[in-house]
Amino acid sequence: MTPISAGKNDGRRARGAASREAILRAATALFSTRGYAATGISAIAAEAGVNSGSIYHAFGSKEGLLQAVLSACADSVFDRIENPVAADSATPSDRLRAAARILVDDPVFLRLFLLLALEKDGDSIVRAAVEEVRSRARSVVVAAIGSTLEDVPMAYRSAVADTIGRLALVLLDGLFVSQQLDSEAADLEQTLTLVTTLTDLALRNITELIP
Template identity: 35%
Template sequence: MTVPRASRRRAQPPADREPILRAATHLFRTHGYAATSIARVAQEAGVLPPAVFAAFTSKAGLLRAAVEAAAAFDDRTALSWVHDAPSAAEALRRYAGTIAAVAQRAYPIHAVAQAAADADPKVAELVADLDRQRLTGAGYIATAVAAKRGDADLSRVGFLRDTIWALNSPLLYGLLVHQRGWTVAAYRDWIATALTALAVPSPRQ
């Protein structure tokens, strides 16, 4: 006897988050945030809508998980690069490669969140929170680079942090690569040049 599909779904154990996240990411990127419903995500993932809510609470929570998964990076790895690099300039060159790799992966879904932020307060809160997280991570890198170059001036550390934060924004990647047609390699090299220019403190900083 063939069990109806809906019955098979109800018989399944709690849904794995990964298929739901993959389905949501695909739909968000293809159709946008507003046009992607929980029901559509559930259908794409082969689960019932309550399983999506159980795993991610809300559509905004699902978008947050998709953005965070795409932008995942361990700040401790970057800090170890700074510590191990022969100079602050070399540490920042290595970090530029990571910025390019993360931006290439994260920009499409980040752009979805950015586009939806004006119309949805929960998504606006998500975008602001992501910016704060990037600023915190940039602060870790800036502090380590400043120590590497023997610079204890807090105002210059703050300048370096803010510049790293601006340069590692996925939106900047979108402007240069998607809008202006730069290659990812050209973007990476430009980020490296901009960052390494900060390795030696300027009197104006």
């Protein structure tokens, strides 16, 4: 390959990457405000400044674009939760509090996820995407909490972590909705204290039942 053709290929790849990023940003913004069903490919193309064919070329379909959007958003959020939570926190409450702060600081992801969750019963593609992200979120929370349960017998540790992880996700859902509905009045630290107190109480009650 000559230097000229190599340069052309590099330029083409760079333009393709830039176009893909623009499409992902546009789709994320529209899916998280309008929902998936109400957002058409033409609207995404217009927002991204590309033609509709570029979207199909890069992602194959609207469903493929949804998967890419959710994967990108989830990777960003869950990577930030896993690293500092694992490194800096020692108790379930500390880890849950750290995770909650990261989630609240990224409202686009949670708004997108909640909108899709409302649509999932009418669309099998959306349902599968939502369930995959939810499963991954639970795994992240369970892994963070599970590593702090040294006092729980090994035979019970996985079940306890899973139960507490499920409860924690429910509480975090409520925390986010509270912040969105009443963002000016809601006190994040006070709400976090309530969430972590309930989690600690549940953990104590569960562990006391273990022989």
